[in-house]
Amino acid sequence: MSLPSQQTNTRQQWDIFCVVVDNYGDIGVTWRLAKQLAAEYSIEVNLWIDDLNSFSHILARLNPELARQQFDGVNIFHWKAENLTHFSIGNVLIEAFACEIPSQIIESIVKLKQLTPSKVPIWLNLEYLSAEDWVEGCHGLPSFQACGLQKFFYLPGFTSKTGGLICEKNLFVERDAWQADHTNKMRLFQQLGLTGIKPEHQVISVFSYETPALLSLITYWQTCKSNIHVLIPKGKSLNSITSLLPCEIADLIVGQQISLGNVTLHVLPMTDQQGYDRLLWSCDFNIVRGEDSFLRAQWAAKPFIWHIYPQEDDYHLIKLQAFMQIYCDNLAPDLAKNWCELNLAFNQGNQITVANHWQRLDFTNLSFAQHVKKWPITAINDADLASRLVQFVKNS
Incomplete structure (x- = not known):
């Protein structure tokens, strides 16, 4: 599958991928984050979710049958193979809770790196929240992948040396x-x-x-x-x-x-x-x-x-x-x-x-x-x- 080239507008584009594991917990966190990034930072957020039925329980307006829809300034995509044709490389890729970004997307980014290294997006793994001591030492660490790309581990937490806690401004x-x-x-x-x-x-x-x-x-x-x-x-x-x-x-x-x-x-x-x-x-x-x-x-x-x-x-x-x-x-x-x-x-x-x-x-x-x-x-x-x-x- 060939994916479209990187977006060209000046507004930042972030793509967040989420696999729904426990009905509402994973999607609850990523949905709050996506809304806040769009509302408070004017970021174009694409939220890729594998289970729209579970999502619809906390977003009643959502139609689980649609491949793409928009609510609260966030583009919501049903994450399945045939819908990845909608994907274009943006500025940031986020894997929520250690889900794996589709291999065809990674391959496309590897090709982009060969042509224009400066356009390679920041790749983050957003981990689960924990108050344990080890979080401070692991937050923000880079991990070089076999494909030649670098991924960072982003760890939410309760101290100034961690990734912080989701909380809207007002x-x-x-x-x-x-x-x-x-x-x-x-x-x-x-x-x-x-x-x-x-x-x-x-x-x-x-x-x-x-x-x-x-x-x-x-x-x-x-x-x-x-x-x-x-x-x-x-x-x-x-x-x-x-x-x-x-x-x-x-x-x-x-x-x-x-x-x-x-x-x-x-x-x-x-x-x-x-x-x-x-x-x-x-x-x-x-x-x-x-x-x-x-x-x-x-x-x-x-x-x-x-x-x-x-x-x-x-x-x-x-x-x-x-x-x-x-x-x-x-x-x-x-x-x-x-x-x-x-x-x-x-x-x-x-x-x-x-x-x-x-x-x-x-x-x-x-x-x-x-x-x-x-x-x-x-x-x-x-x-x-x-x-x-x-x-x-x-x-x-």
Whole structure:
């Protein structure tokens, strides 16, 4: 296959390739990054996705049958062999999460290097987010490929020596304005078809993997005196609480409510990314998973549990410990201990201890409330991922 030559306009063109592995996590990160690069840096972004059906769950306007379409200033391509005829060599190539750029594209760039070396695009491998110490030493390292091209490893992270964290320029301002008026959250709940929620009720969102710890928490919440609303989309979280459901998961309908005494389960509809951000801003507590929702829960400035993706030999717990260490750096020792134990118990699926740790942690504690509000500013470290990425490309 012969590919078109390099684009000739002066506007930068970046191509981001993404293989959808876990339904929403990978595409969630790349979609946010693509939108931000287009909106804040006027970059022409081409987003190549292999699974448009999964993508359409967080971008309802997307037509999974189309080879090419545009939303929010981003060109979206269905990544399959016959559609690569649309590809033209731009300024930057990004492999998201170690997916492999098609060989015919690499071959075309190798030919371009032979003719015009100065026109060869910057090739980056955007890795998963981690708080581990080794990230600083590996971020930005070049890797010479067998084809003769050079690829850089770009590693997101929480320190100034890493690739940073995805965060739109005005996000915190928008969040603060939203949270300053409680009618915003009540209006959102109404729009989502969630009835029976009053301003004084406790609202908890759940977007987790399967774990018996979730069943244990809900069982404990049933013993509490307060009214608690648990918001759960159809998906993996519900697999953990089938004993509480009145029917098969497939038979549940969006907006359905399941009354468990003082606890009400609400079946959430899928929402776009802005809607999900607002949902996190509106809840008192968020249980999240993966990478995208994990980071957005931090930006929500609300207490949360991170259900990290399970890995062999419990390596995911090492990643969890690394994050908990930096997250709790400026937190009072007793609060830090209780929050860490709660997250660890949830990730270990410990039904016995998770409820005890929940009971011990006072989420209304002023110091904890101040911490979750201050943490996003600390974590950004003066520059978000998109800003650092643009600067990295410029320096390269």
